[in-house]
Amino acid sequence: MDLRFTAEEEAFRREVRAFIRDNLDPVTHRKMVDGRVPTKDEIVAWQRALNRRGWATPSWPKEAGGPGFSAAERYIFLDELHQAPAPEPLSFNVGMIGPVIHAFGTSAQKERFLAATANIDIWWAQGFSEQSAGSDLAALRTTARREGDAYVVDGHKLWQGMAHHADWMFTLVRTDPGAPKRQMGISFLLIDLRSPGITIRPIVTLDGRHEVNEVFLDEVRVPLDCLVGAENAGWDVTKFLLSNERTGIARIGMTKHLIRRVKRLAGTDEAMMRKAAAIEAELKILEITQLRILDAQQGSNTPDPRSSVLKLKGVELRQAASELLLEAAGPKALEVVGDDEPFGSGDDEWLGTIMPNYAILRAASIYGGSSEVQKTIVAKTLLGLG
Amino acid sequence: MNLDLSDDQRMLKDSVERLVSERYPFEKRAEHAAEPRGFSEAMWEEMAELGLTALPFGEQLGGLGLGGVEMMIVGEAVGRGLLLEPYLSSIVLAGTAIAQGAEDGEAAARLSAIMTGETVAALADHATITASVVDGGVRLDGAATMVLGGDQAALFVLPAGNSGWMVSADAPGLRVRGYRLHGGGGAADLTLEGVRVGAEAHVAVQAMTRAIEAGIAFLAAEAAGATRAALDLTVGYLKTREQFGKPIGSNQALQHRAAELLVEVEQASSAAIYAALLAEEYDPAERARGTAAVKAVIGKVGRFVAQQTVQLHGGIGVSEEHIISHYFRRLTAIGMLLGGTDAQLKRLADLGGFTRPRAHLDLA
Numbered sequence: 001m002d003l004r005f006t007a008e009e010e011a012f013r014r015e016v017r018a019f020i021r022d023n024l025d026p027v028t029h030r031k032m033v034d035g036r037v038p039t040k041d042e043i044v045a046w047q048r049a050l051n052r053r054g055w056a057t058p059s060w061p062k063e064a065g066g067p068g069f070s071a072a073e074r075y076i077f078l079d080e081l082h083q084a085p086a087p088e089p090l091s092f093n094v095g096m097i098g099p100v101i102h103a104f105g106t107s108a109q110k111e112r113f114l115a116a117t118a119n120i121d122i123w124w125a126q127g128f129s130e131q132s133a134g135s136d137l138a139a140l141r142t143t144a145r146r147e148g149d150a151y152v153v154d155g156h157k158l159w160q161g162m163a164h165h166a167d168w169m170f171t172l173v174r175t176d177p178g179a180p181k182r183q184m185g186i187s188f189l190l191i192d193l194r195s196p197g198i199t200i201r202p203i204v205t206l207d208g209r210h211e212v213n214e215v216f217l218d219e220v221r222v223p224l225d226c227l228v229g230a231e232n233a234g235w236d237v238t239k240f241l242l243s244n245e246r247t248g249i250a251r252i253g254m255t256k257h258l259i260r261r262v263k264r265l266a267g268t269d270e271a272m273m274r275k276a277a278a279i280e281a282e283l284k285i286l287e288i289t290q291l292r293i294l295d296a297q298q299g300s301n302t303p304d305p306r307s308s309v310l311k312l313k314g315v316e317l318r319q320a321a322s323e324l325l326l327e328a329a330g331p332k333a334l335e336v337v338g339d340d341e342p343f344g345s346g347d348d349e350w351l352g353t354i355m356p357n358y359a360i361l362r363a364a365s366i367y368g369g370s371s372e373v374q375k376t377i378v379a380k381t382l383l384g385l386g
Numbered sequence: 387m388n389l390d391l392s393d394d395q396r397m398l399k400d401s402v403e404r405l406v407s408e409r410y411p412f413e414k415r416a417e418h419a420a421e422p423r424g425f426s427e428a429m430w431e432e433m434a435e436l437g438l439t440a441l442p443f444g445e446q447l448g449g450l451g452l453g454g455v456e457m458m459i460v461g462e463a464v465g466r467g468l469l470l471e472p473y474l475s476s477i478v479l480a481g482t483a484i485a486q487g488a489e490d491g492e493a494a495a496r497l498s499a500i501m502t503g504e505t506v507a508a509l510a511d512h513a514t515i516t517a518s519v520v521d522g523g524v525r526l527d528g529a530a531t532m533v534l535g536g537d538q539a540a541l542f543v544l545p546a547g548n549s550g551w552m553v554s555a556d557a558p559g560l561r562v563r564g565y566r567l568h569g570g571g572g573a574a575d576l577t578l579e580g581v582r583v584g585a586e587a588h589v590a591v592q593a594m595t596r597a598i599e600a601g602i603a604f605l606a607a608e609a610a611g612a613t614r615a616a617l618d619l620t621v622g623y624l625k626t627r628e629q630f631g632k633p634i635g636s637n638q639a640l641q642h643r644a645a646e647l648l649v650e651v652e653q654a655s656s657a658a659i660y661a662a663l664l665a666e667e668y669d670p671a672e673r674a675r676g677t678a679a680v681k682a683v684i685g686k687v688g689r690f691v692a693q694q695t696v697q698l699h700g701g702i703g704v705s706e707e708h709i710i711s712h713y714f715r716r717l718t719a720i721g722m723l724l725g726g727t728d729a730q731l732k733r734l735a736d737l738g739g740f741t742r743p744r745a746h747l748d749l750a
Contacts, residue, residue, distance in 0.1 A: 001388065001389055001454045001659065001663060002389075003387060003389070003660070017747065017749075019745060034743065070698075084747050131590045151468075179483065180495070253603045255408055255745075256740075256741045259741050259745055260741050260745075261748070263739075263742075264743045266520070273735040273739075274731055274732060274735050276680070276735065277682075277731045277732075277739050278731050280679070280734065280740050281678070281679035281683050281730075281734055282653070284660070285653050285656045285657050285660060286656070286679070287654075288654060288656035288657070288659055289652050289656040291389070292389055292652075293389070295387055296389075306501070309652050312646075312649050313649050342401055372642065375645035375646065375647070376641065378649070379641035383621050383641075383645070383648060384621070385621065385624060385635045385644060386636060386638075
């Protein structure tokens with residue numbers, strides 16, 4: 001048994017860190033350190049820098065245009081981004097739709113979308129959730145009916161993260177309302193958001209920011225060649241996408257960054273340091289759990305059901321760290337400061353984002369399968385209960 | 387990175403698990419506890435015959451020279467089987483201190499009797515003992531409390547000043563008050579008045595630290611074994627126990643509790659692996675931080691698993707006759723021995739934790 005990375009993997013870690021140091025725009029970096037939200041242009045510029053290096057799509061296999069990282073390299077790469085901190089490759093593009101198009105798309109779709117997706121020439125939005133279809137996604141009501149050379153889509157989608165930046169949306173629609181099982185009547189469509197009949201409205205969240213949206217689709221015509229997979233087989237595509245979303249990255253590096261900030265703000269306060277140590281102890285052990293799952297995944301593409309375990313604990317600790325950072329900042333964190341306020345002097349901790357980020361991080365135990373859904377998955381698949 | 391066991395390690399695991407399941411069914415445990423020394427002499431002999439008591443000591447000392455992973459394998463089986471034998475106190479704690487801290491000839495002589503099981507040794511982690519140089523040797527005065535395994539020990543390793551000292555249980559001036567512990571095993575309080583030892587009894591202080599670290603790693607393995615066993619039993623119970631005409635495990639509240647338990651049990655397994663591999667870590671500061679984190683986590687996990695597996699068993703969970711109540715006590719004890727959770731977190735905080743306040747990109 002050996003938990004250490006190989007010399008090559010350690011060298012790769014140094015290479016990634018040096019790349020971030022030399023290529024990440026200083027303003028974007030400062031925003032990430034402060035917990036401010038980078039602009040669309042900043043996110044795109046960073047992704048393109050990664051793309052020039054061949055690293056924009058760390059989870060993609062070589063034949064899809066990815067770097068063909070091993071499980072360990074992928075982990076190291078993302079860990080360095082999280083700790084730097086630098087923006088992750090855009091998850092809608094890289095974590096979600098890219099692998100779907102590679103696995104289920106026609107060769108024309110691959111040709112049309114994969115490279116553009118990696119470079120964010122197309123910014124994707126995710127069109128899954130609806131008012132009555134959250135955890136129970138198969139309850140979705142948005143419909144698509146065939147009319148000549150197109151599907152005509154009608155419905156309402158909720159919680160589209162950064163859809164106001166997006167060019168296209170991958171969308172689940174009901175194509176067969178009479179299917180014997182709800183899951184059997186769903187299709188996976190790619191929709192150009194410039195199509196007539198689309199309205200995108202902002203939803204302001206509890207952090208006071210606009211990051212998510214709702215999307216109204218009113219008689220939107222979508223060409224037939226924008227169907228991914230077979231008609232009415234969209235649920236299989238969705239399961240594939242969601243299982244990729246759960247392939248076990250606990251985002252431990254992000255929590256480490258929060259702990260660093262706690263130490264910078266309250267490094268002399270013994271009680272605070274004790275609380276930080278409590279989180280760090282569990283985080284260190286979670287890192288081992290992460291490596292165990294990684295080790296089991298080496299050379300295999302099937303997601304490990306223990307990834308749910310990782311997500312549950314990872315989110316718990318990240319939320320705890322953000323709560324501790326709020327405590328460390330104290331009531332001064334309540335002052336409302338815009339994300340676009342000028343930067344302070346180099347070494348000041350930026351308090352303006354601490355309360356909003358604490359607030360919005362509550363969503364981490366809701367999206368991507370809420371913690372309650374994860375627990376049900378764990379009980380059923382790993383413990384055989386239910 | 388490679389987390390597989392080697393073929394030899396897998397064989398060791400099989401044979402230890404077979405020994406525990408064949409020789410140590412739960413129904414026998416109360417009998418073993420009722421034996422004069424509070425554990426099974428026969429089992430202790432078998433552990434020695436299998437070589438388990440020689441496992442961590444170097445070949446030059448007559449041992450097998452195996453490492454942290456092998457100790458973890460033994461610890462998990464000991465935790466699952468709730469063994470009462472003084473393996474932790476005599477082999478892991480006192481044995482490690484002697485093997486790594488005594489002069490080689492002296493260590494080999496002492497360990498030969500420890501490895502056969504004939505001599506049970508014990509190490510004090512909490513003591514206020516002074517050592518003063520007197521003609522021809524050293525004089526020890528003071529007291530030690532809660533010396534694990536001390537109720538049965540013939541040999542003690544005691545910290546005094548910046549050293550450790552080996553002291554025979556029958557040394558003049560040493561008084562031993564032994565007692566049994568909740569959760570199994572025994573301990574002793576010691577008082578020393580003018581106890582004389584020679585230079586050959588000296589144990590290097592770094593070895594005392596290594597012994598505590600090895601002890602915590604062993605407790606982590608025990609916790610991993612005991613929490614996994616307690617969870618397995620509980621999940622089995624949730625599937626078979628019926629109330630209101632259906633298995634209680636069909637209730638979502640209980641399913642979610644079981645899932646929360648699995649999350650924590652996986653953490654215990656990770657803590658055990660991490661601790662096992664820390665034995666090979668060369669930087670003492672990294673070992674100190676890691677050991678503090680391991681002990682803090684198994685303390686927290688152990689308490690949660692102990693409480694919730696009893697809860698999910700309902701009434702039967704609080705009865706002496708059900709094994710779950712014994713896991714409860716052992717896991718509670720594990721959390722409190724060799725430094726409790728709060729003390730470990732204070733230590734980890736004092737050591738600066740794992741992340742430095744400096745920006746990540748500034749690090750080389």
